[in-house]
Amino acid sequence: MIYYRAIKILFVMVLATNIVYFTRTYHLRETELKQAELNHISTISYDTDDQVQFSPNKPYAELDQLEKVAYLLKSVDSDKERFWLAQTEITEPNLQINPQDFLPGANDESPNWSNKPTLFYDPRFTLSVYINEIKHQLLTKNPHNEKAKDNMITVPFAWSDWVDLTMLNEELAKPVDERADCGWLQEKVNKPTKYPDFCVNLRDLPDEELAEIGLPSKEYLPGFVVKGSPMNKAPHKQVMMQGKAHLLTHQENPLSIIFLTKDGTYEAQVAYKQRIVHSSMFSEFLSRKNIDVTGDSMVDEVILNPITEFRDLNREVKSRPLNWDDDIYKMNSITRQKSANASRELYLDPKAFDYKVEQVEEQIIEYETRLDHLKDALTNELHYDLAYIQKIKLDRHEMNHYKSLKHAYSVPLKDETTYYKLATLLKVDGNKDAGWHYEWRFFNGGLRYLKDGWTQTQLEIREQIILDRLLRNWFRFAEEKGIISWIAHGPLLSWYWDGLMFPYDIDIDIQMPSAELNRLSKHYNMTLVIEDVNDGFGKYLIDCATFLQHRDMAPKDNHIDARFIDVDTGTYIDITGLGKNEESPPQEFNSYIRNKNAKGDSVNLYSDRRKHWLTFESISPLRYSMIGGVPVYVPNDIMSMLNHEYPKGTTSYQFEDYFYVPILRLWLKRDRLQVLLDDKGLKDINLDQMTEFLKGLTVDDKVKLLETHDSVLIEYYLTHKHTQLHEIEKKFMLDPTLQYSILDLKDNYDYHQLTSNFKMGSPLRKSLYDYEYIERLKHQE
Numbered sequence: 001m002i003y004y005r006a007i008k009i010l011f012v013m014v015l016a017t018n019i020v021y022f023t024r025t026y027h028l029r030e031t032e033l034k035q036a037e038l039n040h041i042s043t044i045s046y047d048t049d050d051q052v053q054f055s056p057n058k059p060y061a062e063l064d065q066l067e068k069v070a071y072l073l074k075s076v077d078s079d080k081e082r083f084w085l086a087q088t089e090i091t092e093p094n095l096q097i098n099p100q101d102f103l104p105g106a107n108d109e110s111p112n113w114s115n116k117p118t119l120f121y122d123p124r125f126t127l128s129v130y131i132n133e134i135k136h137q138l139l140t141k142n143p144h145n146e147k148a149k150d151n152m153i154t155v156p157f158a159w160s161d162w163v164d165l166t167m168l169n170e171e172l173a174k175p176v177d178e179r180a181d182c183g184w185l186q187e188k189v190n191k192p193t194k195y196p197d198f199c200v201n202l203r204d205l206p207d208e209e210l211a212e213i214g215l216p217s218k219e220y221l222p223g224f225v226v227k228g229s230p231m232n233k234a235p236h237k238q239v240m241m242q243g244k245a246h247l248l249t250h251q252e253n254p255l256s257i258i259f260l261t262k263d264g265t266y267e268a269q270v271a272y273k274q275r276i277v278h279s280s281m282f283s284e285f286l287s288r289k290n291i292d293v294t295g296d297s298m299v300d301e302v303i304l305n306p307i308t309e310f311r312d313l314n315r316e317v318k319s320r321p322l323n324w325d326d327d328i329y330k331m332n333s334i335t336r337q338k339s340a341n342a343s344r345e346l347y348l349d350p351k352a353f354d355y356k357v358e359q360v361e362e363q364i365i366e367y368e369t370r371l372d373h374l375k376d377a378l379t380n381e382l383h384y385d386l387a388y389i390q391k392i393k394l395d396r397h398e399m400n401h402y403k404s405l406k407h408a409y410s411v412p413l414k415d416e417t418t419y420y421k422l423a424t425l426l427k428v429d430g431n432k433d434a435g436w437h438y439e440w441r442f443f444n445g446g447l448r449y450l451k452d453g454w455t456q457t458q459l460e461i462r463e464q465i466i467l468d469r470l471l472r473n474w475f476r477f478a479e480e481k482g483i484i485s486w487i488a489h490g491p492l493l494s495w496y497w498d499g500l501m502f503p504y505d506i507d508i509d510i511q512m513p514s515a516e517l518n519r520l521s522k523h524y525n526m527t528l529v530i531e532d533v534n535d536g537f538g539k540y541l542i543d544c545a546t547f548l549q550h551r552d553m554a555p556k557d558n559h560i561d562a563r564f565i566d567v568d569t570g571t572y573i574d575i576t577g578l579g580k581n582e583e584s585p586p587q588e589f590n591s592y593i594r595n596k597n598a599k600g601d602s603v604n605l606y607s608d609r610r611k612h613w614l615t616f617e618s619i620s621p622l623r624y625s626m627i628g629g630v631p632v633y634v635p636n637d638i639m640s641m642l643n644h645e646y647p648k649g650t651t652s653y654q655f656e657d658y659f660y661v662p663i664l665r666l667w668l669k670r671d672r673l674q675v676l677l678d679d680k681g682l683k684d685i686n687l688d689q690m691t692e693f694l695k696g697l698t699v700d701d702k703v704k705l706l707e708t709h710d711s712v713l714i715e716y717y718l719t720h721k722h723t724q725l726h727e728i729e730k731k732f733m734l735d736p737t738l739q740y741s742i743l744d745l746k747d748n749y750d751y752h753q754l755t756s757n758f759k760m761g762s763p764l765r766k767s768l769y770d771y772e773y774i775e776r777l778k779h780q781e
């Protein structure tokens with residue numbers, strides 16, 4: 001009995017000790033976490049490095065380290081010559097020309113651009129003439145820039161005015177019978193093309209085709225008239241020439257042109273194919289400016305400036321903001337709220353992801369009903385009613401959309417043809433680029449392929465400019481038009497690190513709900529989007545794949561639903577739609593499905609046309625954020641996506657030759673860090689040691705890096721405010737380990753206040769035209 005009691009007491013004692021022990025440890029752990037969280041949030045500071053004050057009279061050597069950083073940042077501002085790359089406004093908007101050279105009517109002995117086959121290209125010329133023309137039409141036909149009157153503003157269009165095709169001049173300057181032919185394009189290929197009809201020799205070109213191409217005579221065409229892509233591999237030059245010849249001859253025109261501004265758009269409809277120099281646009285431009293080109297006081301010099309033209313347009317006709325009704329998710333209004341406390345999160349509707357064959361059918365029926373009514377109104381005089389016709393007519397975007405719906409509906413999944421063709425390059429002459437990142441028609445040289453007259457560094461700068469502007473213009477367009485999208489894959493991972501794009505990534509991926517994808521294609525497919533002319537002269541084509549109407553996995557190739565293509569370079573943003581379909585989700589979602597079913601909730605699980613699956617909850621609410629100074633949306637549960645897609649992506653400080661440098665919040669090439677490694681006598685260190693070294697860098701090291709490399713200083717100057725905001729944002733959005741998302745930020749006003757800082761500022765990098773054609777040559781080493 002006693003024995004039994006003793007055991008009982010012992011048992012109770014053990015239990016009690018355990019309870020005490022566990023509560024204590026638990027409590028300690030709890031306190032630790034609380035503390036981590038406090039530190040996490042309490043270290044938030046909105047002060048930036050450039051705000052540190054220092055006495056201008058003190059010599060540099062006597063400044064403390066933080067003052068030195070501020071001093072160096074200031075020096076970028078003041079020494080515009082040395083730090084020219086940090087100046088991102090357009091430096092030479094003026095183009096001086098002799099107007100005589102651009103006017104039709106010259107004789108054959110002294111040919112002008114209008115009566116000789118070689119091409120002239122300067123975006124300042126094109127933009128000045130078009131903006132002036134559109135302003136004139138708006139003032140006379142639609143002074144309030146009303147959407148209902150959009151169809152009254154019409155312009156001709158030829159790709160050669162908008163894309164630099166002057167490489168073809170080499171051929172166009174030769175006598176017709178000496179021009180290279182299709183055989184030359186295919187002279188050095190990896191294998192014979194499966195599509196020999198891709199090209200017609202000029203000498204064999206039938207007259208009907210010449211008429212279709214819309215140029216005055218055979219003189220105006222290269223020896224190879226390219227109808228499509230041969231889809232085999234060829235050297236750089238041939239692949240470029242092939243795309244350019246296609247643009248000159250067979251590429252269809254965009255349906256409309258949209259000019260972006262900071263608060264609205266201007267739009268024009270493309271009526272037919274014609275070059276500026278073959279139209280009356282330029283002479284009307286001159287006469288509107290009272291420039292005399294005929295009389296005795298004939299002017300032989302005019303200055304065109306697209307920025308001034310654009311400002312005039314802005315002053316005289318207001319750009320059009322998005323209609324409230326067209327902002328179906330109210331995204332345009334949410335992002336423009338004034339109150340700092342207001343949430344900029346975007347709560348999506350699962351319906352946006354519900355786009356299947358039923359919706360395709362419904363739209364076809366709707367279009368066909370309208371077409372029937374139109375036909376009836378035109379063929380039965382008792383039903384003729386102009387107002388009614390006006391109301392139900394199909395615009396050209398709708399007509400194009402209708403055709404694509406019909407076609408996609410009639411073709412089974414397995415018979416889809418490949419929509420997008422890429423530039424396919426031979427790996428010769430030191431080229432390592434297979435071409436997989438460029439749309440073939442607009443290909444203008446591999447990003448990293450050393451062209452004559454270019455250095456490696458210049459190519460790297462060019463690449464960053466291209467990607468920066470692509471992203472900027474897509475999100476500006478999307479916000480202007482209330483189109484929902486968010487960054488995904490690579491850009492999301494680079495967002496995680498410093499809120500910038502990786503300096504080594506060459507593609508940009510975004511996702512959108514599948515119904516939204518259809519909306520994009522219905523209204524904006526084949527639209528040429530023109531960058532805010534104050535920022536640069538970029539132009540982007542929205543090209544939506546026919547088979548985006550199919551939502552099951554694409555059997556081959558058609559994984560990408562739409563592209564936003566930089567027509568100057570052929571680089572693009574890949575747009576994929578996410579939504580419901582008939583595929584079965586992978587096993588890892590079994591428990592998600594079980595949970596949902598047990599609770600009687602609907603299962604909202606979506607995929608793209610490749611293999612990426614996401615739940616509604618991991619996407620919505622979308623969070624307003626920035627990447628590279630561009631306001632964007634990111635999905636709600638970023639970390640579950642990243643951890644799934646890139647198991648080491650958020651912890652590894654190395655990618656190829658690049659290392660993440662926390663003290664600068666930048667990815668730098670290893671050679672930039674050499675000065676510090678040498679100082680510390682670190683040689684042959686492994687990745688773990690390198691990571692420790694990077695994490696341990698101090699403000700002394702930061703000063704050293706900024707002093708040593710102008711390029712690092714410029715990069716820090718351009719990015720430090722953005723990356724600092726990002727650092728703060730991560731403290732709200734992620735837990736203290738920075739590996740898990742915090743999913744509910746609805747009532748976090750500090751977070752909302754932070755997001756009220758996210759606005760599109762001036763561009764991070766130079767305009768591509770300014771860099772490529774002007775500034776780079778001025779600063780040639």
Ligand SMILES: *[C@@H]1O[C@H](CO)[C@@H](O)[C@H](O)[C@H]1NC(C)=O
Nearest residue numbers: 100101105106107110111112
């Ligand atoms: C272009 O044509 C105009 C009008 O015929 C002529 O006066 C001018 O000299 C020509 N310019 C050139 C460069 O040939």
Ligand SMILES: *[C@@H]1O[C@H](CO)[C@@H](O)[C@H](O)[C@H]1NC(C)=O
Nearest residue numbers: 339340341342748749750753
């Ligand atoms: C924003 O929210 C905070 C916290 O709820 C409140 O103290 C502050 O007055 C609000 N500011 C505005 C402008 O509404």
Ligand SMILES: *[C@@H]1O[C@H](CO)[C@@H](O)[C@H](O)[C@H]1NC(C)=O
Nearest residue numbers: 400401404521525544545546
């Ligand atoms: C977009 O336009 C192109 C060119 O007209 C067409 O081939 C394609 O089917 C269109 N896509 C959609 C989704 O309408």
